[in-house]
Amino acid sequence: MPEQEHPRETADRTRLAPELAAAVAELGAAGVASPRVDAELLAAYVLDVPRSRLLLVDSIRAGEAARLRSLVAERARRIPLQHLLGTAAFRHLELSVGEGVFVPRPETEMLAGWGIDRTEPGDLVVDLCSGSGAIALSVADETRAGRVIAVERSPLALTWLRRNAEAYPVVEVVAGDVTDPGLLSELHGAVDVLLCNPPYVPDGTAVPPEVSGHDPAEAVFGGGDGLEVIRPVIGLAAVLLKPGGHVGIEHDDVHGAAVPELLRADGRFGEVTAHDDLTGRPRYATARRR
Incomplete structure (x- = not known):
């Protein structure tokens, strides 16, 4: 039943906006020059969507959130963004x-x-x-x-x-x-x-x-x-x-x-x-x- 599935689905997901805000704060504190851009690009990479579509994403799975946090931690150690993404535009x-x-x-x-x-x-x-x-x-x-x-x-x-x-x-x-x-x-x-x-x-x-x-x-x-x-x-x-x-x-x-x-x-x-x-x-x- 949808009423029974909804709580389990919610428990397995987290809102994207607070995750992005935390990522921006962490990257900014680490001295990354463009913390918001980098955080959004990493989120888009994890979600496999264009960065422009992040505004349409309300929540992400717990596993995706964990992967995003891991990538943000690496970027905070000043590993180049392009190395984390595997590509450079x-x-x-x-x-x-x-x-x-x-x-x-x-x-x-x-x-x-x-x-x-x-x-x-x-x-x-x-x-x-x-x-x-x-x-x-x-x-x-x-x-x-x-x-x-x-x-x-x-x-x-x-x-x-x-x-x-x-x-x-x-x-x-x-x-x-x-x-x-x-x-x-x-x-x-x-x-x-x-x-x-x-x-x-x-x-x-x-x-x-x-x-x-x-x-x-x-x-x-x-x-x-x-x-x-x-x-x-x-x-x-x-x-x-x-x-x-x-x-x-x-x-x-x-x-x-x-x-x-x-x-x-x-x-x-x-x-x-x-x-x-x-x-x-x-x-x-x-x-x-x-």
């Missing part, structure tokens, strides 16, 4: 991520978009320091590029990159070091667009626990001045790009003048332009091969 993609690969950041979407806007049908595009493949796969997803080459050095990151690239036949994964001047030597003068989000944080810079404890250091730090990888990338771009080809390189917000100057000093680039992110901070530089 980037433009129109959901990328698999976890330990051993850099979690793509929203600000890099601007560099990817810049490259996408300059990719013509049939173009050859190279993504250096590809990591999870965020830039390369966005180009493959949003353009009719003829060939996209994603270069990564780390064996752990390559595992994630290959997994993410499986759905995109146009993407070729290459294990290689971007500081090697002989990298992709068969493509000298053939590349239309080259993009790179390299390690660029100056050594010794304080970073959040999610970065220091989980992002690979080799994907974050770029030497004493943060430019140890960017310098050879500029030289490599100069030999890979065809005349008129485009290059875009993300950098630290302290490099707003330094990276454009390096591009100009090389002598093989014109149309050097500095770009800010949505917060107004210097974020990437672009140029065109003479």
Whole structure:
């Protein structure tokens, strides 16, 4: 009888709103930058619904509540949200991520978009320091590029990159070091667009626990001045790009003048332009091969 089943059903469920409020408080106390967003994303993950539908959910099962509390406790220990969810959103993609690969950041979407806007049908595009493949796969997803080459050095990151690239036949994964001047030597003068989000944080810079404890250091730090990888990338771009080809390189917000100057000093680039992110901070530089 419904009258008899209702008490048992209620005993096995708990209201969602107090669970979310407790999660937000716990994450806020732990110093998480966006406690409400993170709490809601974790709840949506546990319930297997879009975050936008949480407003329609009144209660959750006891087992779901327990799982949510466990995930919130892990997030409070500053384990990256993306590691708990198993994916990172980037433009129109959901990328698999976890330990051993850099979690793509929203600000890099601007560099990817810049490259996408300059990719013509049939173009050859190279993504250096590809990591999870965020830039390369966005180009493959949003353009009719003829060939996209994603270069990564780390064996752990390559595992994630290959997994993410499986759905995109146009993407070729290459294990290689971007500081090697002989990298992709068969493509000298053939590349239309080259993009790179390299390690660029100056050594010794304080970073959040999610970065220091989980992002690979080799994907974050770029030497004493943060430019140890960017310098050879500029030289490599100069030999890979065809005349008129485009290059875009993300950098630290302290490099707003330094990276454009390096591009100009090389002598093989014109149309050097500095770009800010949505917060107004210097974020990437672009140029065109003479």
